[in-house]
Amino acid sequence: MDNAVRISAAAMMVREQQHEMTAQNSSNIDTDYYKSNELFYVNTEDDTPEAASTTDLSGGALRTTSNPLDVVLGKKYFMKAADDEGNIYYIKDGRLSLNSSGELTFNGMKILNTSGTSIKVQSLSDFKITQTGECMENNAVVDKIDIVQAGSQAKVTPRADGTFTINDAGVEAPSGYALITQGMREGSNVNRVNEMIKMVNTLNSYESNQKLIQANDDAVSKAITEFGKF
Amino acid sequence: MRALWISGSGMAAEEQKLDLIANNMANLNTVGFKFQDAYVQEMSQVDDDGRNVQVNPAGTTVSSITRNFTQGNIQSTGNSLDVAINGDGFFEVTMPDETTGYTRSGQFSLDANGTLVTANGNKVYPEVTVSSDTSSVAINANGQITATKNDGTTQVIGSLELAKFINPGGLTDDGQGVFKPSANSGDPVVDSPGKQGLGTLQQGYTEGSNVDLASEMLKMMLTQRSYEMNTKVLQTTDQMMSLANGIKR
Numbered sequence: 001m002d003n004a005v006r007i008s009a010a011a012m013m014v015r016e017q018q019h020e021m022t023a024q025n026s027s028n029i030d031t032d033y034y035k036s037n038e039l040f041y042v043n044t045e046d047d048t049p050e051a052a053s054t055t056d057l058s059g060g061a062l063r064t065t066s067n068p069l070d071v072v073l074g075k076k077y078f079m080k081a082a083d084d085e086g087n088i089y090y091i092k093d094g095r096l097s098l099n100s101s102g103e104l105t106f107n108g109m110k111i112l113n114t115s116g117t118s119i120k121v122q123s124l125s126d127f128k129i130t131q132t133g134e135c136m137e138n139n140a141v142v143d144k145i146d147i148v149q150a151g152s153q154a155k156v157t158p159r160a161d162g163t164f165t166i167n168d169a170g171v172e173a174p175s176g177y178a179l180i181t182q183g184m185r186e187g188s189n190v191n192r193v194n195e196m197i198k199m200v201n202t203l204n205s206y207e208s209n210q211k212l213i214q215a216n217d218d219a220v221s222k223a224i225t226e227f228g229k230f
Numbered sequence: 231m232r233a234l235w236i237s238g239s240g241m242a243a244e245e246q247k248l249d250l251i252a253n254n255m256a257n258l259n260t261v262g263f264k265f266q267d268a269y270v271q272e273m274s275q276v277d278d279d280g281r282n283v284q285v286n287p288a289g290t291t292v293s294s295i296t297r298n299f300t301q302g303n304i305q306s307t308g309n310s311l312d313v314a315i316n317g318d319g320f321f322e323v324t325m326p327d328e329t330t331g332y333t334r335s336g337q338f339s340l341d342a343n344g345t346l347v348t349a350n351g352n353k354v355y356p357e358v359t360v361s362s363d364t365s366s367v368a369i370n371a372n373g374q375i376t377a378t379k380n381d382g383t384t385q386v387i388g389s390l391e392l393a394k395f396i397n398p399g400g401l402t403d404d405g406q407g408v409f410k411p412s413a414n415s416g417d418p419v420v421d422s423p424g425k426q427g428l429g430t431l432q433q434g435y436t437e438g439s440n441v442d443l444a445s446e447m448l449k450m451m452l453t454q455r456s457y458e459m460n461t462k463v464l465q466t467t468d469q470m471m472s473l474a475n476g477i478k479r
Contacts, residue, residue: 012474016231019470023233023463024274024287027240030247030456031270037285052282066300095269098397100416121396123427125318157283160276192459199466210473217479 004216008209010049014041015206017051022199025190033060033093034188035158055158057092057150060187068127069096069104072186073147074179078164079133080146081109088112089163090148090156094186098124104135104145107161112146119143131177147178232287233467239289240460243270244453246292251450254441261349262302262335262407263439265446269294299398302334302440304432310367311338311346314437317429319392322355322420323348323408330355331408332393332401332418337436350406358388371430373423392428393418 021039028034036056041049058075071094073079078090091106098104103118104111110118119135120143121127128136133145150156154170247268257263273288304314313336315321320332337349346358360367364377373390395401400414411418424430 016233016470019463019467020231020233020236020287021285023236023240023467024272024285024289026459026463027236027243027290028270028272029240029459030244030452031272031290034272037274037287039284042282050282051284053285055285065298067298097399100397100400100414102396102416123318125427157278158274158276158285160274162271195459196462199463203466203469206470207473210477213477214479217477 005213008212008216011209012206014049014051015202015209019199019202019206021053022195022202025195028188029190029192029195031188032095032185033162034190035092036188036190037158055156056189057156058189060189062181062184062186064183065185066183068124068129068182069098070094070183070185071096071129072179072181072184074177076149077174077178078148078150078166079106080112080148081106081163082112083109089159090166091163093162094180107163109163113143114146116146119145129180129182131180132174133178133180145180147174147180148172149174149178231467231471233463236287236289237460237463237467239273239291241457241464243268243290243292244457244460247453248450248457250295251446251453255443255446257439258441258443260407260439261337261436262333263441264297264299264302264334265439265441266295266297268292269296296399297401297403298440300440301437303438304435305438306434307436308434309337310369310434311340312336312434312436313338313369313390314432314435315392315423315429316432317427319394319423319428320409320418321348322391322393322418323352324355324357325352325404325408329410331404331410332395333408334437335407336431350408352408354390356388356391358390360387369431369433371424371432373431389422390431391420392423393420394426394428395419 018039021037025036037053039051039053042052043049062072073092078092081089081091096104096106098121102121113119122137126138133147134141135143148171150166151170151172155167157165250266250268254265271291271293273291275286277284315334320334321336323331323333325331338346340360341347344360346354358375360377363380365380366378368376375388376384377387378384395418396416397414400412401409402412404410419426421428
């Protein structure tokens with residue numbers, strides 16, 4: 001009996017965690033470049049389930065902003081960026097900006113060119129980025145963004161600041177156009193219907209597990225009262 | 231339950247976005263106004279034990295508010311002291327505290343001494359004074375100001391300069407359409423209009439705001455629906471908490 005209660009209680013806690021992820025996706029339904037996460041459970045050696053998450057890297061809806069520093073990359077493509085300490089991160093968030101020295105940055109991290117240094121922009125009014133990541137000013141190629149693709153061996157891990165890390169074996173040279181669209185932004189890829197359905201399912205499952213605990217409680221109290229009668 | 235705070239953060243972010251939309255729409259007809267947008271980021275903490283990765287949700291946040299400096303529509307006013315910038319750059323103005331401010335709003339007028347001032351009464355830099363015996367003032371595309379006297383003679387009385395920044399998004403807002411440089415904006419590059427990629431001037435015109443009513447309306451609808459979705463999550467969380475309490479009858 002005790003075991004049945006424990007199982008139902010564990011199921012309720014799992015549903016709570018899944019609901020948190022739904023809340024996260026829902027609160028970011030309007031966050032540009034947000035990639036939705038899904039929670040799943042893996043069995044560990046000692047048979048206790050452990051939570052893990054996967055990030056859906058597919059694209060969201062595109063919208064025009066006419067800002068030359070807004071770019072969108074294809075699903076498997078990433079731009080390379082470096083923080084002040086020189087650590088390399090991969091980014092899909094195309095809300096780029098310039099710093100006070102005119103370098104292309106994302107959240108303070110410098111976007112790297114194919115030689116591994118920062119990219120300087122002289123004037124934004126005629127700044128263009130081509131589909132392969134070449135940066136053009138006055139219709140002449142001046143630099144090239146280092147774009148990589150996540151290959152079949154890739155393990156793409158999200159980081160808290162919206163960047164990603166990719167294992168070395170998974171980083172490949174882009175096989176085609178990186179599909180950079182300039183002057184556009186990508187919305188979040190959260191699917192409203194999916195999240196609502198998940199929420200309904202979560203609530204139903206939560207409720208049935210609650211009922212199971214109550215039924216168990218009923219059975220126990222019945223056992224106590226009925227068996228006591230002669 | 232954490233979900234409560236997560237959807238709460240989503241609702242707070244939507245409210246902040248709605249504030250910006252309201253401000254943009256209120257300034258639909260403000261000369262030289264540049265619309266603002268919320269820069270929204272997810273908040274989370276990521277556990278990676280080498281085998282499994284788990285994103286621990288923490289909601290969303292408006293991490294900064296960005297201003298979009300795209301060109302507004304140039305509108306004819308027929309007023310000879312209205313000047314629009316066509317292209318990149320800001321007019322320089324001397325603020326009451328003697329610092330330099332930067333503005334796109336070129337609705338100039340003359341003060342009691344005949345000095346060129348902005349609509350807020352701040353002097354345009356470099357200072358230009360129009361004497362009382364002037365019948366008309368002409369400002370050309372490169373900023374040169376020529377006065378025609380009552381007796382028909384003409385005289386160059388000064389010229390307007392423009393300043394540009396490598397990262398105008400980093401300028402700080404000083405209110406009333408005036409911006410101040412910051413560590414993020416870089417130093418101003420000052421020259422005559424038309425030089426070094428600076429825009430040119432158009433006398434008798436003003437630059438309207440760059441607010442797009444249709445896109446603000448769309449943003450408003452999205453904001454409302456996103457807010458609604460967060461409230462649904464909140465309701466569900468509440469129901470779950472009630473169910474948890476209901477275990478013990």
